[in-house]
Amino acid sequence: MRGAKSAKWVAGAAVVALAATACGGGDGDSKGKGGSSGGVISMEIGEPQNLLVPSNTYETEGGQVIHALFTGLTKLNEKSEVVNDLAQAVETKDSKVWTIKLKPGYTFHNGEAVTAKSFIDAWNYGANQDNAQQTNPLFSHIQGYKDLNPGPKKKVATKEMSGLKAVDDNTLQVTLDAPFSAFPAQLSFSAFSPLPKVFFNDPKGFGEAPIGNGPFKMSGKFQHDEKISVVKYDKYPEASKIEVKGVDFKIYSNLDTAYKDLLANNIDFHIAIPDSALATYKKDLDNRVIDTADSSVGFIGFPLKYNEAFKKPELRKALSMAIDRKTIADKIFQGARTPADDFISPIIQGYRKGACGDACNYDPAKAKALFQQAGGLPNNTLEIGYNADGGHKGWVEAVANMLQQNLGIKVTAKPFEKFQAILNDLDAKKYQGAFRMAWNMDYPDMENYLRPIFSKDAIENGSNYAGYVNEDFEKLLVEGDKAPSKDEAIKKYQAADDILAKDMPYIPVYFYKLNAGFSSKIKSISVAGHNVLWDTVKLS
Numbered sequence: 050m051r052g053a054k055s056a057k058w059v060a061g062a063a064v065v066a067l068a069a070t071a072c073g074g075g076d077g078d079s080k081g082k083g084g085s086s087g088g089v090i091s092m093e094i095g096e097p098q099n100l101l102v103p104s105n106t107y108e109t110e111g112g113q114v115i116h117a118l119f120t121g122l123t124k125l126n127e128k129s130e131v132v133n134d135l136a137q138a139v140e141t142k143d144s145k146v147w148t149i150k151l152k153p154g155y156t157f158h159n160g161e162a163v164t165a166k167s168f169i170d171a172w173n174y175g176a177n178q179d180n181a182q183q184t185n186p187l188f189s190h191i192q193g194y195k196d197l198n199p200g201p202k203k204k205v206a207t208k209e210m211s212g213l214k215a216v217d218d219n220t221l222q223v224t225l226d227a228p229f230s231a232f233p234a235q236l237s238f239s240a241f242s243p244l245p246k247v248f249f250n251d252p253k254g255f256g257e258a259p260i261g262n263g264p265f266k267m268s269g270k271f272q273h274d275e276k277i278s279v280v281k282y283d284k285y286p287e288a289s290k291i292e293v294k295g296v297d298f299k300i301y302s303n304l305d306t307a308y309k310d311l312l313a314n315n316i317d318f319h320i321a322i323p324d325s326a327l328a329t330y331k332k333d334l335d336n337r338v339i340d341t342a343d344s345s346v347g348f349i350g351f352p353l354k355y356n357e358a359f360k361k362p363e364l365r366k367a368l369s370m371a372i373d374r375k376t377i378a379d380k381i382f383q384g385a386r387t388p389a390d391d392f393i394s395p396i397i398q399g400y401r402k403g404a405c406g407d408a409c410n411y412d413p414a415k416a417k418a419l420f421q422q423a424g425g426l427p428n429n430t431l432e433i434g435y436n437a438d439g440g441h442k443g444w445v446e447a448v449a450n451m452l453q454q455n456l457g458i459k460v461t462a463k464p465f466e467k468f469q470a471i472l473n474d475l476d477a478k479k480y481q482g483a484f485r486m487a488w489n490m491d492y493p494d495m496e497n498y499l500r501p502i503f504s505k506d507a508i509e510n511g512s513n514y515a516g517y518v519n520e521d522f523e524k525l526l527v528e529g530d531k532a533p534s535k536d537e538a539i540k541k542y543q544a545a546d547d548i549l550a551k552d553m554p555y556i557p558v559y560f561y562k563l564n565a566g567f568s569s570k571i572k573s574i575s576v577a578g579h580n581v582l583w584d585t586v587k588l589s
Contacts, residue, residue, distance in 0.1 A: 088294030088588060089280075090317040090570060092581070093307040095438045096274055096300050098469040099183065100256025103242040104175030107183035107512060108468065109489060109579050112239060113320075114277050114298055116580040118261030119242035120285075122149060122168070123233050125577040127585065131234045131493070135163065135243075135262075137219075139236070144228035151219040154286045157245040158266040165215035167243035167262075173197070173209050174249070175240055178509075184240035186501055186511040187491070190232065190530065192224045201509060227531045230538065231494040238491035264291050264583050274300055290584040302467060304440040308566075317568040320579060323440040327383035327564065334566045339576060340385075344394045345489040345561035346498070347386070349433065349448065353554055354508070354516020356481045358427050365553040366408045367420035368431075368483075371455040372448055373411045378559055381444045385564045389557035392498055392549050399495040399539040405550045405557060413455040420456050431460045432482035436468035445485050448558070475514040486514065486555065489579055495542040500526055503554060517554035 097111030106115050122136035133139060137150040155163040174180055176188035178198045188194055192212030197205055212224035225232065235241070243262060248255045258270045264287065265279035272278075280295040281288060299316055301307040304323035311319040312333060322330045322338075331338050349368070351359040359365060374388035387395075391404040407415075433449055435441040442464065449460040463482065465471040474480040490497050500507065505523055507513035522545050529541035549555075567574055575585035 088292065089297065090293055090295075090586070090588070091297040091299050091315075092318040093301050093304075093311070093316055093320065094277075094298045095302070095436075096467050096469050097271075097277075098472050100253065101259045101271060101277070102182075102248075102252060102256045103239045103244070104171065104180075104182040104184050105256075106239065108472065110468065113580065114279070115239045115242070115259075115261075116263075117265040117279050117296060117583065118259055118263045118267065119239055120155065120261075120263040121236060121239060121242050122151075123237040125237055125493070127575050127577070127582065131237055134237075136236075139233045141232075144230045144232070145225050147223045147225070147232060148216075149221040149223065151221065152286070153219060155262055156284060157243075157262045158260045158282055159245060159247065161245045161247075162218070163243050163262050164218040165221035166218075167245065168221055168241070169209075169213045169215055170246075170249070171242060171244035172213060174244070174252075176210060177205060177208065179205050180252075182240075183511070184238075186504065186507050187235065187238065187240050189500075189506060190225045190227075190229045190235075192226050194226070198506075227527075228533070229530050230535055231492065231496060234492040234494055235497075236492075240491075264288065265296060268295065274302075276300055287584060291586075292588055293583060293586050302438040304438070311566055311568060314568045314570065317570050318565065318574065318581070319567070320563075320565045320576075321440060322385075322564040322566055324381060324383075324443045325440075327385045330564070330566055337567050337569070337571070339563055339565040339574075341563055342396050343489070343561040343563040343579075344396060344493075345487050346389060346392065346394055346557055347444075347487045347559045347561060348485070348555040348557055350484050350486045350515055350555045352475070352478070352481060352484075352515060354518075355478050359483070361423045362552050363419055364423035364426070365556065367416045367423060367456070368452060369408045369553055369556040370410065370412050370416035370419065371452050372556065372558060373451055374409065374558060375411070377444050377447055381447050382559070385562050386559035387562070389559050392546055392555070392557055393495055394490065394498070395560060397490070397493060397495055397498070398535075399543055399546075401543065401546075404543075404546060408550060408553055409557060417456055426458060429458045431458055432463050433460065433485065434463045434465055434471055434474075434480055434482050435485035436466075436471050437464040438467050441485050444558075478516075484514070487561070488512075489561075495539060495546070496526070496529060499542060499545055499549075503549060515554040517552070519548055519552060522548045522552075 094113050095110040098108050099105045103115050120135050124134040126132050137152045139149050141147045175182045176197045191210050193210030196207050214222040216222050245260050258267050264285045266282045268278040268280045277298040308323050308326050310316045353359050378386040378388050390409045393400045435445045445462045449462045453460045501511050503517050505518050525541050525545035529538045532538035572587040572589045575582045
């Protein structure tokens, strides 16, 4: 969970499809399209949190690479629609039993055929609690998931979910615990990618040089803190549609440095323009930019389960009311964000304007009174952690100053050098301060903004870094999953959303926009969420 240097924490197939077209003058060397690079382009990313395994990649940095290396059953197109990818058909009569027909001709980069069993083996691995995969909760709808997740310190008695069946090499039958109409959309997330047999011999070694089934294959190994290089896989069925010959994912710890390299044509695509350039980047890049709504929501989170200081909802509400979201969106981000008023992105069906209520309205006087009524914080101090490699210093320090001024407390913004570092400390329940976080959806459904971040199951096997538990919230999630129609499901999920607005385990601060830029080497580029649609990239 998919981004914007956030968590997926924030990888994988996201919400909107964005198109941008611009032309540049080239780089002065015309050795075919792409100039002297021979069709290889470069893209900025941060250091991935984990090794490159689809089911263990839940943030945007590794997600960029996984998306290039692997092809799943469905995907999002340029119009935000869920369409078939490797699947020839995804059919059901009751939204509980699904029959998926695979397109023939797909192979892994080692020549092994992609079959129904390739998906079954990968999903069973991802869903098994013994493997501690980041995306484990996404498999929870499949019948037999609970057998692979009996709970902490309990032994897993089987290696397979009963709801998965290979009818033949090209037919996969999936039985869910209950009807779930969003299942085809969920399949668009990279956690549901297939894996070759060789993966299971050495998962760790595989993660350094994965063998995928996507449009690009690895060129060498994962060069940590430096780059990850991929080249086009010529045996990919859609290879003729892809103009790019290869991609160098260059790893940066500082977005300003990456932006300078973009201006110098030393990289070709920068998906997260830094705060410092938001006022000038369109002019700097001669409008070779993408500027549009995105699926991500930016938060301030709290380790509720691991720090008693944050246990009162009233205190968290007071902190939220002391934040001037409009100033942050307009002044810090130069209009590149909009104030958040819900836990759900505005581009998702089910979003309600103002759903967060008073908690998301700026009211310093009420905030201070409520803060004092709730007993305040120990030693009248607060620390907010953030990843310094994501361009978050400006807005986090602005929040710190607002809380300090409006509540009369001392607030410190603590930088972590990399996103990976703060995620690791949160995973280990080690960090005790408030923290900056964001969510970039995996698939376009309200449920994806609720279960992976705030459900009980996501504490150990997901992205519930708060350790938040509310049994009424859990009940509504289940009722939403089982709802007989999309409209009924939305009503249940909205009720669950209302509980979040009351409890405030996280503070919604802003909704993202996608602000990206590309070099003169690229003529046009389309992006689905934070993933490049590689068959749309045209070189100058």
